[in-house]
Amino acid sequence: MSIQAIPGSAAPRDWPRTHRPRRLKEASRPIGKYQALTRKHLDSVAEYGNVTADDLFAMRVVSAVLPFRTNRYVTENLIDWDRIPDDPVYQIVFPQRGMLEDGDFRRMADLLLREAPAQEVARAAAEIRARLNPHPAGQQEFNIPSEEGEVFEGLQHKYRETVLFFPSQGQTCHAYCTFCFRWAQFVGEKELKISSKDAEGLHRYLAAHPDVSDILMTGGDPMIMKTRVMEGYLRPFIEDPALAHVQDIRIGTKSLTFWPHRFVHDDDADDLLRLLDDVVRSGRHVAIMAHFNHWQEMRTDVVREAIRRIRSTGAVIRSQAPLLARINNDSDVWAQMWREQVRLGIIPYYMFVERDTGPRQYFEVPLVRCWEVFRGAVEQVSGLARTVRGPSMSATPGKVEVLGVQEVAGEKVFVLRFLQGRDPDWVGRPFFAKYDPDAMWLDQLEPAFGADSFFFEDGLRAFTG
Numbered sequence: 001m002s003i004q005a006i007p008g009s010a011a012p013r014d015w016p017r018t019h020r021p022r023r024l025k026e027a028s029r030p031i032g033k034y035q036a037l038t039r040k041h042l043d044s045v046a047e048y049g050n051v052t053a054d055d056l057f058a059m060r061v062v063s064a065v066l067p068f069r070t071n072r073y074v075t076e077n078l079i080d081w082d083r084i085p086d087d088p089v090y091q092i093v094f095p096q097r098g099m100l101e102d103g104d105f106r107r108m109a110d111l112l113l114r115e116a117p118a119q120e121v122a123r124a125a126a127e128i129r130a131r132l133n134p135h136p137a138g139q140q141e142f143n144i145p146s147e148e149g150e151v152f153e154g155l156q157h158k159y160r161e162t163v164l165f166f167p168s169q170g171q172t173c174h175a176y177c178t179f180c181f182r183w184a185q186f187v188g189e190k191e192l193k194i195s196s197k198d199a200e201g202l203h204r205y206l207a208a209h210p211d212v213s214d215i216l217m218t219g220g221d222p223m224i225m226k227t228r229v230m231e232g233y234l235r236p237f238i239e240d241p242a243l244a245h246v247q248d249i250r251i252g253t254k255s256l257t258f259w260p261h262r263f264v265h266d267d268d269a270d271d272l273l274r275l276l277d278d279v280v281r282s283g284r285h286v287a288i289m290a291h292f293n294h295w296q297e298m299r300t301d302v303v304r305e306a307i308r309r310i311r312s313t314g315a316v317i318r319s320q321a322p323l324l325a326r327i328n329n330d331s332d333v334w335a336q337m338w339r340e341q342v343r344l345g346i347i348p349y350y351m352f353v354e355r356d357t358g359p360r361q362y363f364e365v366p367l368v369r370c371w372e373v374f375r376g377a378v379e380q381v382s383g384l385a386r387t388v389r390g391p392s393m394s395a396t397p398g399k400v401e402v403l404g405v406q407e408v409a410g411e412k413v414f415v416l417r418f419l420q421g422r423d424p425d426w427v428g429r430p431f432f433a434k435y436d437p438d439a440m441w442l443d444q445l446e447p448a449f450g451a452d453s454f455f456f457e458d459g460l461r462a463f464t465g
Contacts, residue, residue: 034259037070039063048081061108062095065125067186070175074258077300088294088327093175099359104128134184134192136357138396142464152205154196159420162214165202168195169229171220174259179324179363181355185220199232207242214248223255227268231275238282252289257297260306273313280314293321294328295337311345320350323370324363331376338385351390356441364440371402395442397460398422413448422463426456
């Protein structure tokens with residue numbers, strides 16, 4: 001596997017807090033700019049070797065249903081092509097046959113083999129997507145707020161203190177994760193997409209809700225936006241006193257894996273760092289919510305330089321990822337990843353359970369296995385990495401953590417608790433579910449000790465109707 005070097009940038013040296021981010025020397029800039037590789041470029045994958053004709057055909061079939069996008073930085077720097085299909089980053093970005101159920105795969109394969117009209121292919125793809133739970137946990141049904149007849153499209157307000165915003169200019173990514181729970185944002189069906197470019201509407205909504213302390217810019221990936229666009233969303237938090245109660249600004253991104261040049265070599269990289277620096281100077285806590293799935297993603301010099309530059313603005317980087325079959329279903333992988341993150345100054349934050357959406361059957365792991373992997377990883381690291389929480393399910397009622405498996409009053413049970421909830425009163429409350437070695441998600445669990453329902457279910461109906 002090739003590892004791209006950045007001449008002259010290896011020594012991590014922060015600029016003084018009284019100065020702006022320094023510009024890297026021209027000699028350290030990469031050749032060329034970002035260029036996406038999409039479905040029409042799949043044939044070029046064969047140039048890396050070990051990709052068979054059957055592999056390429058399977059990629060075409062699956063990518064007719066689920067989104068595919070990557071770039072040369074990923075293919076040339078992060079994937080060990082001698083290890084495919086087992087290489088974790090290969091699994092993260094390239095479609096695999098098992099990502100569709102057999103019947104759906106055969107249906108799409110037949111359409112492609114007989115060169116069916118594009119409309120027929122699109123119709124079949126839409127029918128398959130509709131069965132893949134495109135918006136889990138009530139994202140569209142229950143999370144989008146409306147007040148006095150105004151629907152705030154592009155916002156989600158599931159938890160009292162936190163609002164999510166989906167800027168329309170950031171509803172794509174430098175590459176797509178095959179397991180992404182927001183895959184529906186990328187498939188070109190307008191009715192499935194959550195987004196807004198109404199910055200004024202966002203700020204108006206936040207100004208009217210003084211109980212909101214946190215804004216999460218999400219996507220897609222907000223870091224795909226130009227800095228001048230990001231500025232329009234973030235600058236008012238510095239200048240508008242009506243937004244003073246919003247103290248924490250989070251930006252969800254996979255760009256540190258898929259295009260770390262965003263923070264180092266892009267034409268407006270320095271402008272982006274200045275913006276983050278300004279927001280931090282305003283007294284805000286800025287958190288880059290980085291998605292890392294495997295330690296292999298942090299091996300290049302450019303990602304380490306990007307991490308160094310972000311941290312030098314005063315922004316904090318927190319890492320989160322789902323546990324995934326074929327990618328990181330191994331305690332040693334997580335332990336190594338968390339240790340490396342701590343060394344680089346990143347705070348391990350969440351291990352998630354793979355969402356109940358998209359190609360879940362290809363990636364999901366039983367809850368008991370998730371807990372075993374989490375426990376096996378945590379016991380290998382020091383307290384600095386034990387900031388991580390999980391395994392956590394981002395389910396309809398809230399974020400539910402699997403604390404473990406115990407025998408209580410003669411019954412083997414899962415011990416669970418809410419890390420976050422639609423009702424703040426649920427947070428931190430432990431509860432119990434019957435032990436089920438095959439359960440993959442909260443809705444597959446039953447209450448323990450003969451109870452008819454979990455304690456939160458009546459309250460949940462009040463939120464969801």
